[in-house]
Amino acid sequence: MWAELLRVLYALFMGAFLIIMGALTFTAKDEPGIGFRIGYTYLSERARRKANRVSGGLIIATGTLLIIAGFFLPMFYLWGLLLVGLLSSVAIAYLVAKREYELEELSVEAPEGKGREIKPPDVRRHLAFQAICLLGVLALSPRLPEGSVAFFSILIAVFMALTAFASRPLVFQLAPSFKGKMARGFAFSMSVASLMLLILALGAAFNVGVLGGLLLTFLCLTILAYGVFKALVSAYEEGYY
Incomplete structure (x- = not known):
């Protein structure tokens, strides 16, 4: 109830x-x-x-x-x-x-001269971390309920695709200061979301019970809030305000 x-x-x-x-x-x-x-x-x-x-x-x-x-x-x-x-x-x-x-x-009409080249930020370490989270979910698959492995795996794969997407020019890099910080902040938030899914998968795999489930939910919400906070800070530092 x-x-x-x-x-x-x-x-x-x-x-x-x-x-x-x-x-x-x-x-x-x-x-x-x-x-x-x-x-x-x-x-x-x-x-x-x-x-x-x-x-x-x-x-x-x-x-x-x-x-x-x-x-x-x-x-x-x-x-x-x-x-x-x-x-x-x-x-x-x-x-x-x-x-x-x-x-x-x-x-x-196209302006004369060469436009400013925007260097994509390096998000490889975030992609590597998300891949580790994906492998962790797959390793837990024998203990997870049916269908949840695909759910967690697909979401982490989407996060990886979004992380790669965020490194493209004219997505998050282009702002008044051109620092690429928002792209890295977004990649960090995707890594945080991947970690959250891995924690939820661990809770489901080892059947932590109602109290444990509430604690895990609180932990995941805290982690997610931190990821969102870091993304917003990076957006402010980039010049998106």
């Missing part, structure tokens, strides 16, 4: 938070720290406006689905829904921003 109540409260809290954040993103104009901000949106007002609307709408939809699903789905699937919804929102908004920027560039 208590587990179900906590699940519903979690879904209501996270869903409401996502709806509020989605609404702020959808209506964002040029407020500091609000909206979908990557390199393309700094170069193009058209890309920023379209990306904000798309990402804001998708985040609102994710929050709404999370609230509804909280009454029916186990916590395990709520985490999956949250991650898939947010990752899909980022990916789709990125593609929209890229397309709008390129369309705008087609209508503008």
